[in-house]
Amino acid sequence: MQIMSILPEWILSHGAASIVVIPLMLAVLTALNPNAKLAWATVLGVTALSVFTALGLLIQVMTHGPIHYNMGGWVPPLGIGYYIDGLNAPILLLISGVALLCTIYALPSVAAEVEPKKKGPFYAAFLISFAGLLGMVVTADAFNVFVFLEVSSISTYVLVAMGASRDRRALTSSFNYLIMGSIGATFFVIGIGFLYMQTGTLNMMDIARVLQEIGPGDRVVQLAFAFIVIGLGLKLAMFPLHMWLPGAYAYAPSFFTAFLAATATKAALYLLLRFTFTVFDPSWDYIATALMILLSGMGILGMLAASLQAIFQNDIRRVLAYSSVAQVGYMLLGIGMATTLGLTAGYLHMLNHAMMKGALFIAVGAFWYRFGITQVSDMRGLGKTMPWTMAAFTVAGISLIGVPGTAGFVSKLKLAQAAAENGWWWAIGVIVTTSIMAIIYIGRMIEQAYFQPVPEIDGKPVVRNEAPMAMLIPLWIMAAAALVFGIQTEWSTSLAEAAAHVLDAGPNTLIPGAIDALPDAGGH
């Protein structure tokens, strides 16, 4: 393809490693940097490079098939391998793309929210979190997943706490997130430990191969599955384990909330997909039951409960945070069906939701930047005082509701089709009900902005004060994406279908990759 010739050969052969290494190394350089503008420029350069690398990797995967990269030259299962296929390549592109857009947004936003001498370390922590998320998605070694999970989580705790200069509740929210996140990651590592105990290896493909030999009856493997699902479920805000999310999203600096809302839960969801469908065998009884009852069940409960809670919040960011929990419920519902259409719908909703929520949080940050607005009741007259920002907010909002012509509609329709195909008519009812609830909580904000008079200060109406260009550009790119992907559905749907294809094939996709390395006398 044309694009491949622009990128140097080096990116394609070492891209899987460089996409993680370059942000990490430049992060430490940024930490030392006293000049905030230079730090921001470094971050911009790194994220732009990552977008190019991710694009190159995606095109290579689409045309040539999965990429195997052996870290340190050691062939798996002896060494750590990085593995990119149709399931994680779009997510790499998603994470780097969102990071790039949020970095453009960061220029005015971070200037207003973070003290000048802390900006270097702030951007450094962001780059570490970015590298951690990318690493989580790229690696094919189960323990490496835990390491990158913690790398990204720890920097996230720090970044959420940086919002304390704006609202002191950021400190307790970050502490809450720290406790819950560490428990989740430790559960995950317990699951990996049990898997290692039974299979003797940590490489995902090798684990899949050995699990096929062991079969579904092994109690320890069942236990490992349970721990892994709960650990990842905590990170992706599955219904009862979502309590950290509203606080973390609401009180973090706006730049970081926009990035976090669009990427963190998606990476954890990818891991859940990878483990449930391609490491463990979804045809086994206990996994099929878990999918249906646990994932779909908790998805449904999350959709209903979180949408209901979103209606009753007055802080805009908390409304959007609870809405995020509900959207994760949609994704889990699609995944729990375990049919091709259901998996496509869940994956597609993941991609679309990132665009919509990113746009919404950027717009909310712009509201705070110009007028200091955090409550829904203060949104009066924003349609006149910040027309472009509010228009983008509206576009993203109606995409969240699922109005035809937007990306949200495409994924919800697919989800309903998948439910119908499965015979789950009650699921369609729940989807419709929660969309009505979304109309309520988004509609409340749109009504305040467009149908209420402009507030007056000392008798004079507030004058129009649009958000700066650096905020409007990424905002409109994301909002336009929500529209474009609703009309021109080919691109995102084909990515989702490729991902579902990988998941459908189950452990057999991975096993050919389990290269039998050196004659390992005696094995494990």
Added chain:
Amino acid sequence: MSPHVILRVVSKLLIPLIALFALYVQFHGDFGPGGGFQAGVIFASAIILYALIFGLDEAKRAVPPSWVRVGMTFGVLVYGGTGVATWMLGGEFLNYTVFAPQSTHAAGQHWGIFAVELGVLFTVTSAMVAIFYAFGSRAPEMTDEDW
């Protein structure tokens, strides 16, 4: 006479030995338990012991905070730089054999591990000391009587 004479004299004897032991653990990591992280923590404990006995200001004069900040980043850069060097020499990331392709007894591996463990030593020492400085520099809000 200062009330902590014994502590001061004994620590003056011990702190260099602790630092030496840290280096021993660092280089012994090839042959037994040891390596960068353990050595880093032991080395940092030597500095922290000095700070506990002689005071934070004295420790900050011996190991200035700016050195500590640079040390953290330097260690990560050494580790990453080894990987970048392997890239430049044509191998995958952190493929140490490219350092000495002709060797029969894996000399390349030896050099590679040596370099990354050195990076780990710098980073871990600096990180532990930085954490100690950060917590130790906060002014206490309770006076000694209130304790």
Added chain:
Amino acid sequence: MATLFEHFNFVVVIVLMMTGLYVVFASNNMIKKLVGLSVFQTSVFLLYISLGKVVGGQPPIIAEEDLHHAPEAGAGVAKAGADAAHAGAGDVAHGAHEAAEVLYSNPLPHVLILTAIVVGVATLSIGLALVVRTREVYGTIEEDEIDNLDYHKNLEGAAK
């Protein structure tokens, strides 16, 4: 009863795990929560290490005489660790296997635990930094008192 004694390590792990979790849930004080978290993480370390114990295993360094007996042992094989602070296990042989009657212990669980310990240390230090900052901002580290102090702010963010 005999099973209990045979699998004593698992009993210890479970007791520590549940204790740690209970302390996290039931404590009001932020530092106590961190202590509970540390106990919980320590139980996981014990799990891994007790799993990886090879009775009678030697350090996994191939001694000179074994090179003649076991040609398949090969040169040093190291498992590349993670990007985060990775403590090297040095030159290392395969897992627990018998090569000419020499039993080597398995270094892999130890490497994993080292990484997990480092992660635990980092988490603990950030948690403590948050506790220090919370103390400075709120004046207390008891969660119910913090909730009380934030009560009115939270009310205005709730239903209207």
